[in-house]
Amino acid sequence: MSQSSASHPTGTKGWVGYRPELKVLDCTVRDGGLMNDHNFPLEFVQAIYQADVAAGIDYFEVGYKGARRLYPSTQYGVWKCCSEDDIRRVVGEKKGATKISVMADAERTDYHTDILPRDKSVVDMYRVATYIHQIPAALEIVKDAADKGYETCLNIMAVSTVPESELDSALEVIVQSPVNALYVVDSFGTLYSEQIRNFVHRFQKFTVPTGKEIGIHTHNNLQLAFANTIEAIVLGANYVDASIGGLGRGAGNCPMELALSFLHNPKFQMRPILDALQNHVEPRREALRWGFAIPYMLTGYLNQHPKAAMAFMEGDDFRDIVKFYDQALDA
Secondary structure, three states: OOHHHHHOOOOOOOHHHOOOOOEEEEOHHHHHHHHOOOOOOHHHHHHHHHHHHHHOOOEEEEEEEOOOOOOOOOOOOHHHEOOHHHHHHHHOOOOOOOEEEEEEEOOOOOHHHHOOOHHHOOOOEEEEEEOHHHHHHHHHHHHHHHHOOOEEEEEEOOHHHOOHHHHHHHHHHHOOOOOOEEEEEOOOOOOOHHHHHHHHHHHHHHHHHHOOEEEEEOEOOOOOHHHHHHHHHHHOOOEEEEEHHHOOOOOOEOEHHHHHHHHOOOOOOHHHHHHHHHHHHHHHHHHHOOOOOHHHHHHHHOOOOOHHHHHHHOOOOOOOHHHHHHHHHHO
């Protein structure tokens, strides 16, 4: 049996997920870096990139383009402010078919100087992360990156906290920009499928008439990252974030291995992802303590940023979940 047929069994089960235009982005290194201040060794980042190339993943997100004045090298690894040289060390002399993505936080990126013209970079896409009050600054980065020749996405963070009228006003402005895709981002892992459905439909009112795509980025605080990702895909989201083993901030993201199992696209190969999971990601689980845990569940349930749970999980009493619950209620 060929690898392709072994990875994608025949039959109709799951084929609702098949859509050839759908693109998968691996955020293992970028989102996972939020658990260790982006201090992954080069060999780890190279291994994830090589796995993505072998698996046919569309985009590999290597890290952030953070302003160096804000993120001292004594604390943060190179993937917080990844330079062109750092990225080229990952890609090697021969770049694979998987495209390179970098995230830029609104108001925390010196984009005029640090985002190079496209013809001088191995980066293919910049994704701009923004809170709702930062939209004007975020759109400046989008325009700058687009003018320089890059694909662009805009990720509206903590969408679960944004009033509907304010979100509509922002979306109306965003779709007039050169951005290629807008992401529904469940930053706190607090959304249920019906809420994902409502957000996707709300975004589509603005994206469909203007030809923009929708992306989905989920967190697993309530163990719904995979289910919510499926919901968005079925509704038409064509950019899908996932990470190997779910490695990501706090409760983590939609696991790549689950996403691929749903998509049933023969261009994707499961084995390289499982190899990276077994040999590179899982050995870090004990030290990083990402993934579903009750403190992360509680912040999701309470629609709170997971930073308090992350700090609690780093302590020696991280199993005292009642203590954290009391603290969270008092926050």
